[in-house]
Amino acid sequence: MQPEARQKRIQDHLNRVEFASLEELARELEVSVSTVRRDIAALESAGGLRRMHGGARLVNPPSDEFAFSARDTHQLTEKEAIGRACAELIGPNQTVIIDAGTTAYHVAKNLESKMPQIITNSLPVANFFAATNRAELILSGGVIYPRLGVLVGPLAVEAFTKIHADVAVMSAGGITLDGISNSHGLLIEIQWAMIRAAKKVIFCFDSTKFGRRSVSPLCGLEHVHTIVSDWGAPEELVRSLRGRGLEVVIAPQESDGS
Amino acid sequence: MQPEARQKRIQDHLNRVEFASLEELARELEVSVSTVRRDIAALESAGGLRRMHGGARLVNPPSDEFAFSARDTHQLTEKEAIGRACAELIGPNQTVIIDAGTTAYHVAKNLESKMPQIITNSLPVANFFAATNRAELILSGGVIYPRLGVLVGPLAVEAFTKIHADVAVMSAGGITLDGISNSHGLLIEIQWAMIRAAKKVIFCFDSTKFGRRSVSPLCGLEHVHTIVSDWGAPEELVRSLRGRGLEVVIAPQESDGS
């Protein structure tokens, strides 16, 4: 097989899995590890991927988690359903804040057709729209928090205190009747700024987050207007939330396209 | 079979498979490898396909990836050499501003070992460092300029007016004795802010940029401390620049660990 064809296959493979070990690629392409090594070196120069110890990873990953990780695919269909349902709550040409985090990312993916103006501190969201050109995307400044691809720090907070938005699409680590909490303390201050900047606040939780309390409390339920979750959300808690005057949207299980 | 008909079959075959090896084509058309070789040579000069080691490839692949700023393969080896040479000018633990643009991107790729603090408005640079903790990366805010993955606008300018850096690694569209110019007017204001924010200003140009003048003037040479280019830079202009007191670094053609 010719080098260029092989390199294209490597790039394609990586576009699907985001990270691949050399051995994996060598087995798949039926060439030696040395050859794969040379190929990914060439591809790195071209800029499509980045060489890592043990393999190669995509430079602009479409999501912030490795797609091959089994743990992620677990909640994937739920998050996609939530993404579709939440996107329907958002009208065309609105200004919408997108929080960092996988669930909010799935909402963003469904927003393309609404010609929105998006404001975010999430690198994956930015990458998604940088490629498509169907939305105006404002990225907050900040320092990159390595594992998550989130922008944090004073620059990020400041960006959100200076703007106003129609909607904020948020996600967090847990929700109880006492309020919403998140596991990453660094994000709390930014999320606060997001909530204050938006006229309407939507929180997205996959159903495993219900009744869970993470380390850092984020805000009380009085700051939230709408909650979107999947079909697995505990009925009783949903009822209580509605009793508090919150709109709770449950995404339907069936998927049309996938 | 006549040559013309055979060449048409080759082109058709390639339109289906995108890549084809010589042996494959020879078998399919029942002619010798030599003949196929001559045919694809003819087709290449006609422009329908591109010849490569082992076979041929469609010149215009149907599903070519979206063109992102970092994927520009023009003057690739030169830019990589410039990247290596320029990285050597930067000390460990420095605060470095990296301009958006392919040449500056190649500098960034060589900076990881220096434990730098990087400040940039380039999404490709951010993506490159997104998964490492060997560099602290600060991304300016701003709205994404779609094709290039650059952050522009007031947020971006403001981010650079508020910070200070040891070095700024810049790139631009052209350099003459009158000064430096760039083709994207949107970037001028940001680049100005970068230059003001840095104690030392390094400009990287591949040699094709010498003597070229782009539409928007950016700054005079008095704001520049160092210029890095490749071995193709015109001697006379280099001498003149040195006469003006500028440090001019010419990257060596072969890659050696100097």
Next chain:
DNA sequence: ATATTTCTTGCAAAATATTCCAAAATGTTT
């Protein structure tokens, strides 16, 4: 700390490209 895996580098073997030439095929003229 040591042990293991992965990376680099240099080299020989294999695969592919280039150039040239004679045989075969095609076209032209008598």
Next chain:
DNA sequence: AAACATTTTGGAATATTTTGCAAGAAATAT
């Protein structure tokens, strides 16, 4: 149809590129 000129083809000898391997260096894991 025969003789000749022209083009095309297949193949051989020689460069060039690519590939796989192995030993030492570097990075990561234990």
